[in-house]
Amino acid sequence: MATMNFELTEDLAAFRDLARKFAEEQIAPHARKWDDEKWIPDEVIQAMGQAGLLGVTVPEQFGGSGQGLLGMTVIVEEIARWCGATALFIAAHSGLCTTHIRLAGNEQQQAEWLPKLATGEVIGSWCLSEPECGTDAEALTTRAEKTANGWKLNGSKFWITNAKRAGVFVVMARTEIGKRGARTISGFIVERDRPGVIIGEPEDKMGMRASDTVPVNFENCEIPEENLCGNLNEGYIDALRVLDRGRCTIGSLSVGLGRGCLEEAIKYAAERQSMGKPLHGHQAIQLKLADMETQVEVARILVRQAACTHDAGTPDKQLSSIAKLYASEMASRVGWESIQIHGGAGYTKDVCVERLVRDAKLCEIGEGSSEVQRMLIARGEYARRAAG
Ligand SMILES: Cc1cc2nc3c(=O)[nH]c(=O)nc-3n(C[C@H](O)[C@H](O)[C@H](O)COP(=O)(O)OP(=O)(O)OC[C@H]3O[C@@H](n4cnc5c(N)ncnc54)[C@H](O)[C@@H]3O)c2cc1C
Structure with missing residues (x-):
């Protein structure tokens, strides 16, 4: 299995901070309303385009920022921290449609479509x-x-x-x-x-x-x-290449959702008192928080490692499947634990965790279900051993 250095460059760290600020200011306050209304306003999509959040994987010559798949995982995590649906919008627009044209399209198709997709002038x-x-x-x-x-x-x-x-x-x-x-x-x-x-x-x-x-x-x-x-x-072969990369995008979406559920649990466990101390003063809750944090960190490492293999031109498909499988199932596990820590409040729409958990389930189904990832991982392992 490949191990790659995925330390963020200064540029990418700045981009992450921009995405975080955008998510906190322009997505978090409205995500529940959008969930109720079943729609992300067009102005928000346009603002994401203007901020450069839709052109992360598009080369600079076509109006993107050329931050590669690692850049995509970093941005998508920040958006998913507050709203899985907005992150899924990016995953489909940039991760699937734009990536397909970038990988398989000819020069003319790339020149025609990538600049419009990178800025959100056209949605894919x-x-x-x-x-x-x-x-x-x-x-x-x-x-x-x-x-x-x-x-x-x-x-x-x-x-x-x-x-x-x-x-x-x-x-x-x-x-x-x-x-x-x-x-x-x-x-x-x-x-x-x-x-x-x-x-x-x-x-x-x-x-x-x-x-x-x-x-x-x-x-x-x-x-x-x-x-x-x-x-x-060769369209199906190209689609499989797109999906191999998509595993990293959905993996990072899962990391964002898991992180959101963890951060909300940490906050609530500090505010809520029980038996004369905050919830986090009780060992039973500390153990839950520790396990949740460990799982989010592991998932992020797997997803970024896998993304870097694609950016390096040596895609590790098995690692991409492992990352997607682990991260997506992690998001659901961590989400349900967060609801448990929130007690009765966690069972209501007053907290955003209930929405994040509903969002998380999709990650175990879309772009290759958990069953498919397990089959791919097992097959990949036999193939690897046969190759010596
Ligand atoms: C919110 C959402 C957004 C989506 N967006 C897109 C999109 O933009 N573009 C697009 O093309 N698709 C999209 N999809 C489709 C998604 O990729 C499929 O739902 C997914 O591939 C599963 O296919 P299915 O729903 O037909 O389930 P099925 O293939 O019918 O599978 C049902 C169950 O059986 C399991 N299963 C199936 N075959 C096997 C097998 N051989 N061995 C073991 N288990 C098996 C599956 O893992 C699953 O648990 C989206 C789906 C959702 C829910």
Whole structure:
């Protein structure tokens, strides 16, 4: 397993401080309202773009700050500390859509889309999952048929984050119709205003409520040849590369949520008195806080280590899966312990912990569930040993 030095540069530390200030001032006071209203206001998204929070992984030549995947994990943790849904917005916009175009798009596509995505002028969505297949995404049935001038898309995508406000979609569709296998699928850039793009109504979710999760249908949607993103029939391979990186993003989202639950518990245990002393004066509570803190720290180390392997050009997929698995399950565990420390107050909407715990559950499901990560980790271990 790779070990990398992930000390933050001065630049990145300053960027982290900027994200922290933004989250404390512009997200924390409103996150509960957004959760109730099931929407993050457009002005907040624009402000994040102006602050540079949407272009972290985009190279400087395309208007981003080029801070790499490590930078992404640092920013996403700060936002998720207060609001999982806003962090999920960034994960889908920057971590999935923007990253796909950056990794697979040609020069012209990068020059056209990355500057707009980096500033939030255009919002991005990434469409892999379908009603009948999420984990088994290779079985997708959305198809792209060749036409005289390009491609015609037909099919249904499901669970698409940001689709309500997205201006551009990266869509995975079968290009070898009637065949199965990873190399029968291609990626396409689809603009929202193309005839045949039909955006549905958002799901009414348990958590991540302020983030819109929406079905998107393509009905005889014609796109030009130049919208093929990446090589023909390699879209699924590109999607897997995007998801390998996404594990670090969702891992850092989990670290932020776990940290939020820990910090709220620390605060409450200092304020609340029981049997003549604050809660944290009782050993039973100290043990809980110590275990929570240890788990948050371990998760952060794993996530940043994994991110650095991608930035170094030697991605450790097994480590990315380990980091995502551990961090996402940690966030739920730490969240429930935080509710326990809050007692009855923790069972109400008066504290933000109940929202953070609801948000956390998604991290065990999205971008490769815990079951999938365990399969990948075990397979990776056998492969590693076989290779000597
Ligand atoms: C809030 C939210 C946002 C999302 N955003 C996006 C997005 O922007 N773009 C996008 O493309 N998708 C998105 N998704 C979809 C998400 O990636 C899928 O929900 C996820 O991949 C799981 O797929 P599924 O829901 O179809 O579950 P299923 O694949 O039906 O799995 C159900 C359960 O069975 C387990 N399972 C499935 N297959 C196996 C197996 N072979 N072995 C062992 N266990 C297995 C799973 O781990 C899970 O526990 C989002 C989902 C949610 C909830």
